[in-house]
Amino acid sequence: MCEIPGSGHHRSSQERTRAAGGITTPDIELTLPARAENIAVVRHAFGALDDALSLDPQTLADIRLAVTEACTNVVLHAYPDGDEGPLEIRADIDADRLSIVVRDHGAGITPRADSPGLGLGLPLIASLAEAVELHRNEDDRTEVSMVFSLAPRATDPVVNGVRR
Numbered sequence: 001m002c003e004i005p006g007s008g009h010h011r012s013s014q015e016r017t018r019a020a021g022g023i024t025t026p027d028i029e030l031t032l033p034a035r036a037e038n039i040a041v042v043r044h045a046f047g048a049l050d051d052a053l054s055l056d057p058q059t060l061a062d063i064r065l066a067v068t069e070a071c072t073n074v075v076l077h078a079y080p081d082g083d084e085g086p087l088e089i090r091a092d093i094d095a096d097r098l099s100i101v102v103r104d105h106g107a108g109i110t111p112r113a114d115s116p117g118l119g120l121g122l123p124l125i126a127s128l129a130e131a132v133e134l135h136r137n138e139d140d141r142t143e144v145s146m147v148f149s150l151a152p153r154a155t156d157p158v159v160n161g162v163r164r
Contacts (some may be wrong), residue, residue, distance in 0.1 A: 026091060028046075029087065029091065032086070033084055033086065034087040039075060042068070052056060062129075063098065077106070078104035078105070088103040089103075089161070098150055100148070101145045102144045103137070103141050103143045108136060109142060120142070125146060128145060131146070131147040134146075
């Protein structure tokens with residue numbers, strides 16, 4: 001959902017697409033050099049979702065951790081041999097779900113004997129997100145797509161009569 005300032009209601013991604021003349025506009029879109037220091041920038045941007053959506057603390061923590069892991073994978077694995085390329089993040093909020101895509105222009109996911117990681121990032125993301133997909137898109141870019149439910153859970157606390 002995207003809040004229309006002053007209107008008191010939210011627009012779906014379909015409404016935003018129609019309003020933009022048939023072009024889908026993401027709620028968050030970032031393109032940064034794939035460097036370790038930029039992971040904090042991305043994490044901070046997703047932390048601001050709480051201001052806009054009043055997410056429960058656990059959902060926000062899960063989103064931030066999953067996005068951090070996906071971005072870390074890009075920084076560590078997408079551009080070997082010290083090459084630098086883009087780290088692209090796109091997020092769309094629609095009704096009660098958040099869809100996030102983390103994309104790179106690297107060579108894809110292949111086994112590496114010299115991998116600096118433990119191989120726990122993707123399983124961790126899968127445990128945090130409602131759905132995860134790893135693939136190469138039509139432009140031959142590696143993408144990690146994640147979906148998170150934003151719907152209040154029955155176990156979420158009630159604050160001022162509203163389940164958060």
